[in-house]
Amino acid sequence: MPLALRKSPIPDSQTFVIKALKEANFDPNWHFHQEYQLFVVLKGSGTRFVGDHIKSFDAGDLVFTGPNLPHLWRSDRKFFDGNKDIQSEGIVIYLQEHFPGKDFIFKEESIKLKNLLERSRRGLEFYGNTAKKVRGMMQKLLHKSGLESIIYLLEILNLMIHSDDVHELSSPGYTNSLKEGDTEVMNRIHAYVMDHFKQQIQLNDVATLANMTPTSFSRYFKVHANKTFSEFVSEVRIGHACRLLIEDKMNVAQACYESGFQTLTNFNRQFKARTNRTPLQYKKEYEGRLTHGTL
Structure with missing residues (x-):
């Protein structure tokens, strides 16, 4: 299984690299690299892991990650089944770790850009109108070159700099303690959980998968x-x-048991602890935003 190597080395002759992705599923491997990464999902769904943050993703998901921040966009199981009619699509931009240059970044005019880049080390999710505008601009950037592409990239970053439609993902105290060899173990764990979370998962089984004792694995x-x-x-x-409640329109009880919880009481408690609202409140809030076109 691939380790945490540079996914997309940028040639010394280029400031950034932009790629259109169209494949069965997004990279299923937990990894990190030295580049800044701006990634938007155009088509697809699954679970997104950034540092210690976990959230489901769908089309429109826009995230900016800083250097060496572990991340993974793991597509839903249906994208792994070999159905040629189901594709994942996205656009990714990689920026050099020292973008836009050590001299420039410390100038007075670059203070806000420097702040954006620093915040991205926790991972930044953009949403609302900002996400829609940036997505459209990234699609246009695919067709630009030369100095025009640099100017347009800076316009995208400037829009992000002045946006309020953003929040940090990883915890303030999160630091990447992974070595390249650790990512192979973490990848096995991620894959196992994503394949078995609807069932009861035994700590002993996962510890065995990692070739550790339960106590060592937990630590x-x-x-x-x-x-x-x-x-x-x-x-x-x-x-x-969350996805079952809003996309599949399941009721609370159905979403509970389809997600691997054994009791409604535990489901409601865990859900509120992580979303600050009950499952029913979450469902109604989403439907209200959908009705008023504020998603």
Whole structure:
């Protein structure tokens, strides 16, 4: 399984690289690299992991990640089934770690850009009108070249700099403690959980998968994920439940049991702890935003 290597080395002759992605599913491997990354999902759905943050993603998802911040966009199972009619699409921009240059970034005119780049080290999710505008601009940037492409890229970043439609993803205290060899273990864990979260997951089974004792595994996971393994599984289940509530229009009980929870009481408690609202409140809030066109 691939380790945490540079996904897209940028040639020394270029300031940035932009790519249109169209494939069965997005990269399923937990990884990190030295470049800044701006990624928008045009088509597809799944679960997004950025640092210690977990959330489901759909078309329109726009995230800016800083250097060496572990991340993963894992497509839903249906994208792995080989159906040629189901594709994942997106656009990704990679920026050099020292973009736009050590001399320029410390100038007075670049203070706000420097702040944006610093904040991206926790991962930034953009939403609302900003996400829509940036998505359109990234699509146009695919067809630009030369100095015009640099100017247009700066316009995108300037829009992001002045946006209020943004929030940080990883916890303030999160630091990447992963080494390249650790990502292989974490990838196995991620894949196992995503394949089995609807069932009961035994700590012994996951520890065996990582070639560790349960005690060693629990300590290892907490250090590298900034949360306990049970918290990680619960967040994956809550993310899946959110999608079932709003996309599949399931009721609370259906979403509960389809996401791997054994009781409604535990589901409601875990859901509110992670979203600050009950499942029913979450569903009604989403429907209200959809009605008023504020998504």
